[in-house]
Amino acid sequence: MTRGLTNNNPGNVRISKTKWQGEILRSTDKSFKQFSSMAYGYRALIKLLQNYQKLYHCKTVPDFIKRWAPNNENDTTAYIRSVCKQMQIPTTHVINVNDKATMVAFASAISYQENGIKANRSDVEEGWDLLI
Secondary structure: OOHHHHOOOOOOOEOOOOOOOOEOOOOOOOOEOOEOOHHHHHHHHHHHHHHHHHHHOOOEHHHHHHHHOOOOOOOHHHHHHHHHHHHOOOOOOEOOOOOHHHHHHHHHHHHHHHHOOOOOHHHHHHHHHOOO
């Protein structure tokens, strides 16, 4: 199993000062957050994407992914191409971060890119539902 899935952190959200709902506070991973369930990991992933729009005015997949997976850590161009292909949208498509179907697809595509395994849709939807 991948590190992201082992940590219930399918987006590989890095350790930071932000404390997330469902976060395991005595994490055994020195680089990435750990969550009590996969749903909480998806919640954090989705909430971060929503914050990227609010704080950094991200609109398209390239806008989001350039922040999520910067070139110094990833092949960002390939990451963008993969996410857009999985979502079946062009790179110019404007993401509605308040639409459940869009964000479930977006989080699923990021999870696949990070872990190489198709996301469990019910976990992603449960993560969305935890936002409310």
